[in-house]
Amino acid sequence: MDWASRFAKAGLVLLLCTVASALLLILRVVVSDGTALWLTAAALMWFATCWFAPAVWLRRRSREEG
Numbered sequence: 001m002d003w004a005s006r007f008a009k010a011g012l013v014l015l016l017c018t019v020a021s022a023l024l025l026i027l028r029v030v031v032s033d034g035t036a037l038w039l040t041a042a043a044l045m046w047f048a049t050c051w052f053a054p055a056v057w058l059r060r061r062s063r064e065e066g
Contacts, residue, residue: 012052016047
């Protein structure tokens with residue numbers, strides 16, 4: 001179970017990197033470089049908040065209860 005959890009986390013991080021790279025590549029063509037970097041950073045923060053924050057919160061909550 002421990003290895004499966006680590007592989008899942010690694011997969012999420014790699015997916016996050018892939019999405020960010022693709023977004024940056026597309027946005028650099030459409031808007032200026034500075035705007036593309038800011039939009040990509042904002043998307044990274046949004047994804048990290050939606051993917052990792054609930055998992056950390058649930059893990060801490062389960063440790064406190066048990």
